[in-house]
Amino acid sequence: MPAYEPWDAARGAEIIAEHACLEGATLVMLHALQQTFGYVPEPAIPMIASALNLSRAEVHGVFTFYHDFRHEPAGRHVLKLCRAEACQAAGGDALAARAEARLGIALGNTTADERTTLEPIYCLGLCATAPSAMLDGRLVGRLDEARIDALLAEAQR
Amino acid sequence: MSLRIFVSRDAGAVAVGADEVALALQRAAGSRGADIEIVRTGSRGLYWQEPMIEVATPKGRVAFGPVMESDAVSVLDAMMSGGAHPLLLGIADEIPWLKRQTRLTFARCGVIDPRSVEDYRAHDGYKGLERALTLGPDAILADVTASGLRGRGGAGFPTGIKWKTVAQTSADRKYIVCNADEGDSGTFADRMIMEGDPFVVIEGMTIAGIAVGASKGYIYIRSEYPHAVAAMNAAIAAARRAGYLGARLGGSAHSFDLEVRVGAGAYVCGEETSLLESLEGRRGIVRAKPPLPAHKGLFGKPTVINNVLSFAAIPFILAGGAKAYADFGIGRSRGTMPIQLAGNIKRGGLFEVAFGITLGELVDDVGGGTFTGRPVRAVQVGGPLGAYFPRELFDTPFDYEAFAARDGLIGHGGIVVFDDSVDMSKQARFAMEFCAIESCGKCTPCRIGSTRGVETIDKIRAGERVAENIAVVEDLCNTMKFGSLCALGGFTPYPVMSALKHFREDFGPAPTRLQAAE
Numbered sequence: 001m002p003a004y005e006p007w008d009a010a011r012g013a014e015i016i017a018e019h020a021c022l023e024g025a026t027l028v029m030l031h032a033l034q035q036t037f038g039y040v041p042e043p044a045i046p047m048i049a050s051a052l053n054l055s056r057a058e059v060h061g062v063f064t065f066y067h068d069f070r071h072e073p074a075g076r077h078v079l080k081l082c083r084a085e086a087c088q089a090a091g092g093d094a095l096a097a098r099a100e101a102r103l104g105i106a107l108g109n110t111t112a113d114e115r116t117t118l119e120p121i122y123c124l125g126l127c128a129t130a131p132s133a134m135l136d137g138r139l140v141g142r143l144d145e146a147r148i149d150a151l152l153a154e155a156q157r
Numbered sequence: 158m159s160l161r162i163f164v165s166r167d168a169g170a171v172a173v174g175a176d177e178v179a180l181a182l183q184r185a186a187g188s189r190g191a192d193i194e195i196v197r198t199g200s201r202g203l204y205w206q207e208p209m210i211e212v213a214t215p216k217g218r219v220a221f222g223p224v225m226e227s228d229a230v231s232v233l234d235a236m237m238s239g240g241a242h243p244l245l246l247g248i249a250d251e252i253p254w255l256k257r258q259t260r261l262t263f264a265r266c267g268v269i270d271p272r273s274v275e276d277y278r279a280h281d282g283y284k285g286l287e288r289a290l291t292l293g294p295d296a297i298l299a300d301v302t303a304s305g306l307r308g309r310g311g312a313g314f315p316t317g318i319k320w321k322t323v324a325q326t327s328a329d330r331k332y333i334v335c336n337a338d339e340g341d342s343g344t345f346a347d348r349m350i351m352e353g354d355p356f357v358v359i360e361g362m363t364i365a366g367i368a369v370g371a372s373k374g375y376i377y378i379r380s381e382y383p384h385a386v387a388a389m390n391a392a393i394a395a396a397r398r399a400g401y402l403g404a405r406l407g408g409s410a411h412s413f414d415l416e417v418r419v420g421a422g423a424y425v426c427g428e429e430t431s432l433l434e435s436l437e438g439r440r441g442i443v444r445a446k447p448p449l450p451a452h453k454g455l456f457g458k459p460t461v462i463n464n465v466l467s468f469a470a471i472p473f474i475l476a477g478g479a480k481a482y483a484d485f486g487i488g489r490s491r492g493t494m495p496i497q498l499a500g501n502i503k504r505g506g507l508f509e510v511a512f513g514i515t516l517g518e519l520v521d522d523v524g525g526g527t528f529t530g531r532p533v534r535a536v537q538v539g540g541p542l543g544a545y546f547p548r549e550l551f552d553t554p555f556d557y558e559a560f561a562a563r564d565g566l567i568g569h570g571g572i573v574v575f576d577d578s579v580d581m582s583k584q585a586r587f588a589m590e591f592c593a594i595e596s597c598g599k600c601t602p603c604r605i606g607s608t609r610g611v612e613t614i615d616k617i618r619a620g621e622r623v624a625e626n627i628a629v630v631e632d633l634c635n636t637m638k639f640g641s642l643c644a645l646g647g648f649t650p651y652p653v654m655s656a657l658k659h660f661r662e663d664f665g666p667a668p669t670r671l672q673a674a675e
Contacts, residue, residue, distance in 0.1 A: 023456065026438030027421055031380075052438070065440040065597075066421030068380050084342030085537055088587070089500030089575045090528065122424060122591070124381050125345040126169050127573065128204035128498065128505030137383065141172035 002136060004038035004073070011036070012044050016051045025052060026062050030069055039070035075110040075117035077155040080134040083107070083120040086127035095131055095148045096120075102152050116155045160186075160193045160236060161213040165267065167200035167352050168384040169345065174226060175208040181229030182210070191237060199353015201267030202507030203254060211249050212236040220249040254504060254523070259485060261473045261493050262466060263346075263509045266353035272391050274399040277356040283401065285472030289364045290409045294324060297368040297475065304474040304482040305491030310336055310427075310464030311539065311568040311644070313490075313557045319461060322451035323369040326459040333365045333374035333413075334436065334455055334462040337389075338420050338427040340379060341540025343499040343571030347465035349507055350495075351378070351385040354469075355392035359415060361468030363406065364475055365461050366413040374413065375455070377432050379420040389417050424541075424595040428643045429462045431597060442597045443643045464569070466495060485511035490556040498524045500537075500573035510555075517551030520574055531576035535660065537584075539568025541591050542648035544655035545584065564655060566648070581660035586614040588652035592645060602637040603646025609633060610653065623665040627657065 005011065015032050019025045029048050033040050040063060049059045063069050081087075081096050100106055103118055110117040126132035129141030135151050143151075164179040165171075179195055186193040203209055206222030210232065221232050221244045228244060235242035246252055260266075269276040277283065289297050302317030323331060335358065339347040351358060362374045378386050393415050396402045404412040418436055420426050426435045430444035433455050454460025470492065474482050482492045490512035496519060498505045503525035520526070520536055527533055535545045544565035546553065553559055560567045575584075589610030596603045610633050617626045634650035641647040657664060 024436055024438035027435065028418070028438075031419060031421065058439075061440050062438065066423050068421035084591075085541060085584070085587070086343045086500040086571075086573045088584075089573050089579070091501075121381060121422075122595075123340060123342045123344075124168075124172075125339060125348040126172050127343045127345055127500065127571070128502070128507075129169050129173050129207065130500060132172060139168055139172035139384075141169065 002038070005036055007037050007041040007043070009043060009047075012041070012047060016044070016047055020051050026054070026059060027066070030063060030066075034069060038073045042071065076115045077136055077157070078117045078119065079151060079155045080119045080121040080124075081107065082122070082124050082126070082130070082132045084123040086123070087131040090130035092131035092143075095143055095145070098145065098148060099152060102149075103156075111156075115157070160191065161196060162193055162236065163196050163198050163211040163213075163218065165200045165207065165209065166197035166271070166384075167207075167267075167349060168382070169204055169349070170200050170207040170209070171384070173207050173223070177226040178208045178210065178224050178229055181226045182233055185230045185233045189233070191233070193233075196270050198269060199266045199271050200349055200507075201249065201255060202263065202349060203252070203504070204506040205504050206246065209246070214239070216248060217251075218249045220246040220252065222246055254506075254508075257523070258509050259493050259511050260509050261478070261482065261485075262357070262469045262495055263350065263354070263507060264473075265357065266350055269354065271353055271355055271388055272395060274356065274395050274401070277354070281476065282356055282472070283360055283407070285475035286360050286363055286401070286407060288477060289367055289475045290407055290411070292475075294368050294370065297364060298324060300475055300479040301368070301471065304470075304479040305486070305489075306467065306470055306474065306482065307490070307557065308464060309466035309470065309494070309569065310429075311566065316463060316467055319451055319463070320365060320368055322449070323371075323459045323461050326452055328459050330373070330456075330458045331369055331371035332455040332458055332460040333362050333369070333371045334433065334460055335362055335374065335376040335465055335468055336427065336429060336432055336462055337376050337378040337382070337385065337465045338432055339382070339465070339569065340424040340427045341542075341569050341571050343537065343573035344497050344540060344569045345499070346495040346497050346507055346570065348382050348385050350465060350469050351382070352388045355388050356396060357469045357472055358389070358465055359392060359396050359402065361471035362415060363402065363413050364471050365463070365468065367411050369459070369461055371461065372412050372414070374415045375436055376415060376417045377420060377426070377436055378417060379426075380422055386417060386419055393417065423597075424591075425597045425643070425645050428645065431643070433460070433462065440597070442599050445642055466569075487513035487554065487556055488558055490558070494555060494567070494570050496555065497571045498574070499571060501527045501529055501576050502574040503528050512556050513554050515551065516546060516553045516555065516572070517548075519555065519572060520551065524572075524574065527574060527576040529576050531578065533574055534577040534579055535575045535581060535584075537573045537575070537652060538571070539566045540571055541588060542566070542644055542651055543568050543571075544651040545581065545659065546655070547659040549659075564658075565651065581656040581663040582614060582618050582665070585653045585656040585664075586611055586618070588649055588656075589614060592649040596645060600641040600646050602640035603649070606633050606637045606646070607649060610649075617665045620665045627664060630657065
C-alpha cells in the first residue's frame with residue numbers, strides 16, 4: 001500500500017519547479033504530483049499553468065483527458081482488473097462481476113469505507129497469462145476464482 | 158563451482174510468481190550450503206511454462222517449467238544432480254516451440270541479463286551500431302530500405318522511406334520517437350523486448366539518430382507498463398555509462414541521448430500524431446496529416462516515429478543482415494514478425510517467425526488450440542481494431558496484404574483466441590464501447606458514432622427490429638471508416654463488421670422469428 005503525503009502548496013511548487021526545464025513537461029508534472037499526493041490537488045493546476053506559461057484551461061484540459069489522473073484520493077488499495085479482449089476470452093467478465101459483487105460497487109468506484117478502489121484497465125500486456133490484474137502496482141496473472149478472492153481480501157484490508 | 162540459474166524478471170513471469178520462485182531458490186540453496194548465482198533475465202516467451210527457470214550446464218541451458226514456489230527445492234536438487242524432474246523441459250534451445258521460430262529481433266530476449274551492457278555485447282549487441290558508424294547516413298538508409306522492413310506498429314509503412322524523408326528534411330533539430338504505447342489487447346511484444354533486451358531498442362534508435370541527423374530521442378511508454386519503464390530507464394543509464402549514449406557515442410563524432418516519457422492511460426496515444434501531442438504535454442488529440450511527422454513532428458521538427466519492434470529490428474539489419482532479413486517473408490511482407498498468441502490459448506506466448514505462416518498453423522499447431530479445451534470459434538487479429546476471423550479463414554497467411562484482402566489487419570501481430578462460449582454480438586458491442594471510451598473526440602463519427610453504435614447493438618441484442626438496426630450499424634461503420642482521421646474511429650468497424658459478417662447468428666433472433674413475435 002503506497003503512502004502519500006498530504007497536499008502542501010510549497011511541496012507542490014517544489015515538484016513543479018523540479019520538472020520545469022523539461023520539454024513538454026505537463027504530463028511529467030501531473031505524474032510527479034500524483035505520485036507524491038496520491039491525486040492531483042486542484043490548487044496544483046494553476047501552479048503548473050503559471051510555471052509553463054499556459055492557461056489554466058489548457059492544463060485542466062490535459063489533466064482531464066487522461067484516465068490515469070485523479071482529482072481526489074483513491075481508496076487505500078487500488079485493484080485494477082484488465083477488461084480488454086484477451087482477458088475477456090479467458091473468463092475475465094465473470095471475474096469482474098465477482099469482484100463487483102463482493103465489493104458491492106461497480107468498476108470505477110471506491111467502497112464507502114474508502115478501503116478499495118476497483119478500476120478497469122485496458123491491457124496490462126499479460127495477455128498470454130490472462131486474466132490479469134494489478135493490486136497497488138503488483139501484477140497478478142492466471143486469475144481464477146480463488147486468486148481473485150485472495151486479491152479482494154487483500155484489497156479490503 | 159557456482160550454479161548459474163536464470164529466472165525471468167519479465168512482468169508476465171512475475172505476475173505468475175517468478176519473484177517468489179527466485180527467493181525460494183535462494184532459500185533452498187542457503188539451507189543446502191549450495192553456491193548459486195541467480196541471473197534475472199527477460200522471458201523466452203513460452204508463457205504457459207512461466208515461471209520457466211534455466212540452469213547453465215556444459216550441454217547448454219536446461220529449462221524447467223512452470224516452476225511454482227513449492228517446486229523450488231526439488232528443482233534445485235534436480236539442477237544440482239542433473240537428474241530427472243517432472244518439470245524438466247530439456248535443453249532450452251531445443252524446445253520445439255522455440256526451435257521452430259526464427260528469432261532475429263528476439264534472439265537475446267530471455268537469454269541475457271537486461272541490465273548488463275557487457276552481456277548484450279557478448280551476444281552480438283552493438284555490432285549494428287559499430288558498423289553503422291563506419292557506414293554513414295546514406296549507406297544506413299540504403300540498408301534499412303534493402304531489408305524491406307515495414308513499420309511493426311501496424312500501419313506497415315516502409316521504414317527506409319520514412320527515415321529518408323526525415324534525413325532529407327533540413328531543420329535545426331530533429332527527433333527520434335519510439336512508440337511504446339502498446340495498448341492493443343493481445344499484444345505484449347514491445348513490453349517483452351523492453352524488459353528482456355532493452356539495449357536492442359536503444360541501439361536501433363541510436364542508429365536512426367545517426368541516419369537522419371537527430372541527437373535526441375524519446376521513448377513514450379504507457380503507464381500500464383511500470384516494469385518496462387524501469388527496465389528502459391536502467392538500460393539508458395547503463396548505455397550512457399558505457400559511452401553508447403551521450404556526446405561522442407562509441408568514440409564517434411555523433412551525439413545522441415534518450416529520455417523515457419510515461420503515458421497516462423489513453424489508448425489513442427498509440428496513434429502517432431496523438432502520441433506527439435501527448436509528448437508535447439497536451440491532450441492526445443489526433444493531428445490531421447499532412448504535414449507528416451517526418452516533416453513536422455515533435456515540436457514541429459522533423460521526426461522519425463516508429464514502433465518498438467521496428468527499432469528493435471534495426472541492429473540485426475545493420476550488422477550486415479539486410480539481405481538475410483529481406484530473404485525471409487512473402488510478397489511485400491519481408492523479414493520476421495514477432496507474433497503474440499493470447500487469450501484463451503493453450504500455449505500462449507511470443508512466436509517470432511517469417512511472414513507467410515497461416516493463421517491456422519499459429520492457432521492450432523503452435524498455440525495448441527484453447528486453454529479450456531473447447532473448440533476455437535473466433536480469433537481477433539491485430540488488437541481491438543482488428544477483425545474477428547472464423548475458422549473458415551484460417552488459411553490466411555500472416556502477411557499485411559493477405560489480411561487486408563480479407564477485410565482484416567495484422568496490426569501489431571497479436572492474436573486473441575476465443576472458444577465457442579463467445580458471444581460475438583457482445584464482442585462487437587465492446588469494440589464500439591472501447592472506441593467510445595478512448596476516442597480523443599476530434600472526429601464526430603468516432604466520438605458520437607461509437608456511442609450510437611453501442612446503443613444500436615444493444616437494440617439488436619434485445620431483438621428490437623434486428624434487420625433495420627443491423628443496417629444502421631453498417632451505415633455507422635461506413636461513416637466511421639471514411640470520416641475519421643485516425644485508426645481508432647477508422648478501424649473500429651473492422652471488429653464490428655467482421656463479427657456481423659462471419660457470426661451473424663449471434664446478432665439477435667433470426668428476422669423471421671422476430672416478425673412472428675411482433
